[in-house]
Amino acid sequence: MELDVYLYRGHLGQAVIPVPLALAEAFNLDGKAILTAQVAANELAGRLGAAITSELLHGHQRSYLQRFAAAICAAKLPSLNQECFAEALAIAMTQPKYPLHVGEFSSDTKVLSAASSVVEGTRSAFLASEGMTGTRNILEHQGGFYRQFTLHRNTPQPFLQLGEAWVTETLAFKRYSACAYAQGAIDCIRVLSHENTFEISEIKKIEIFTMITALVMEHLAIPHYKSLFTPVNVQFSVARSVAMALFYKDLRGYHFTPENFEKALPTIKNLSKQTDSRHDWKLTIQLLRGVDDGIIEGSSKHSAGMLEFYRTSPEFRRRFVTMQSLGFRDIPALLALD
Template sequence: MNATGTAGRGQDPGASLTRRLAEWAASLRHPDLPERIEEYATSQVMSHLAVVRSSLGHPLGRKLVRAFGTPLAHDPCRAAQVMAALSSCLYYEDSMYAGHVTHASVGVPLAFRRDQRLDGRALLTAVVAANECAARVTAAGVLGPLRGQGTSYTQLMGAVAARLHGAGAPAELWTDAWGLALAMPPWPLRRALLGSEAKVLSAATPVRTALDACDAAAAGLRGADDILEHPGGLLAKFSHVPSPEAVTAGLGTRWHTETLTFKIHPAGAYVDGAVDCAAQLHARLSREDIRDIEEIVVSAARLTIAMDQEGAPYINRERSAIMALNVSVAYNVATALTTGSVVPADLAEPATADPLRWSLADRVRLEYDAGLSREVLRATAPLGEALRQAGEGGRQWLADFMGEGAAAAADVGGPPSATFQEADKAVGARLRVTLRDGRVVTASCRRPRGAAGPETRDTHRELVRDKLALSGTSAEVMDGLERLASLDARQVDALVSRALSEPLPTSESPPTFDPLLESGLPHGA
């Protein structure tokens, strides 16, 4: 089957969704990738390595290394598990329509690069195949109770696809592995994600489950091939308004990979617009002005306010769990006003104990903005395309979520997109800062830096190079990563190993792994 064809070409229309998706993805080859898709995938790999490096330099990342080892572990399953934990711990990972797919779709091929002898083209093709499988199933269930990092089945789909594509496995094995991996998907508890450090396992646990499912399928265990669409299957249980047709819509023409949003700040996606506004005002205000702020009003979309409210009960200044800080509009706006940005170091002491930031955070007030909410819903991500895909069911879901009046004013009608070449994500914000002397300064942002849209299509490589540089990556490694598609397997292995082992900005070298901890034995046992 030619991967650039439609979902139905060469396929049995009566086959299950996982069978049809597996047949397409297993046959995907590098020549099938449009140049722009290869470029996106290259930037995605670069950005992912920047995220892992940033986490290695953070106190939470060092705990993960003590628990699970480094991402250079000899066992690729272990390496994939720890890489997923590291890439999810700071809310710094990229996302797409739909889902935070990179923990599996990038982390697994990187972890298996040596065992599978992946050259640059094979690695990038595995990334794209996994992106497409994970994002499509996530999009099919996005109008449901789980969001973002908590959507465990995103990683279950992506990790199976990434590993089996790299292994050249037949479609039959994919179908069984997915059936096994999706049999008991984790359902995370918001209290744990927002109020503890358990969130760092939100991607690592399903990635390991998926890799175990691959081993089980290879040994002959069979999974349910209708695990997605069956009345007792995943979409029925994990979505209020399932859209099973999204799983195979436009295979090879409707590339979810080009809906990528590249994260610039380690903060919740719905906070990024407010952070960009605060960074604008930092450049216009003196240190004395910032201390003299009387009030900060953030005009935001309903999704931004809802996310902030979810995290608010778990904010306890420097004792706050990282995800509570990630989703706090007040903390991130105060940080960007004070420093001009939000970076990984802002999620640890001494930054989180800075009294000026918390004093400013106490002066932040959120206001609902109907216009910004409409912009969010018209864009491809995070919900607009899902609402259009769901049709009448999507309109009813929106009315239940926002109320009949707000839903009617949202104007999200129309057919699903035939392609994602014009995809966008517009979670904007406006800031109004009042100083004690009566001055008022304002800033606005319709689309945050790095969000899917025309600016990011033109500049994503520049953005990810900056992100790598911030993590302490050398120019030589960055240049090598940009040439990833031209590298042989030996060069890929050496380059990725170097990218993960170069000195970090906060320490002389990445943290080491104590082998005694691997077996759970105490020192001296």
């Protein structure tokens, strides 16, 4: 259910919230222990996610981060010694999942990418506590994780500036039960719905101007069976999320109960046909500059702990300004990135 918290380059909430809460209850631990485990998982798994910038997996597909984060939380609650902690992470990353695009953005199977990864990550810590060992160079080995799961020739060392820069500072949450790229559009719908009186039947056309990443998600969220709308492919679609938000004048998790979702379906189907999603270069550039501000200029000890490696806007311009698939009218916008 697209109502999670996330960090820069990592959806960790599915592991970082339930695992510490469950284990603290089981072992009668206090709030300080819960927060310590959560911060440790954010800092380590968040850095791993930030270091990997070239791969075929995106968003919740990067379930190896949830596996890694769950192992960290479980190793901290109760606290394992340094040797066992290392083994827990090695065990967790030995058999990471590789969710496929076709099962992640429309069908109900999306939930499995997080669910089983969190369980396996947690189990890794318990196995380590019982004496099981893993391959400690599982990340960087020539046949290890980086080689198999990324397109990097050389993956930068992710675990830098611990205790100095804080990935936890990039923590964000979604106000609405939809993909992050749909949040702004839904916010607009809430304002329009509360400041104006109109009937849905009066709507003839909807135009949404959005960033390029939202248009990519729109394409990925095409129903896996023709005309079969699911909570997953509605939440990943800006157009369908906007349609459902118009029906309820909001979009929260409880709107996706089977009964409520069924009530909204006719409106979703009708309005999404009348919706035109268009790319706005200004919004895309704002997105890129926002990433730059967050990981480069955010503070003297910038939040992602990756200052040495990333320069998003110059890299984007260098790679894409000469692509033949872009039109001449796009060149000024790209040149303006710096």
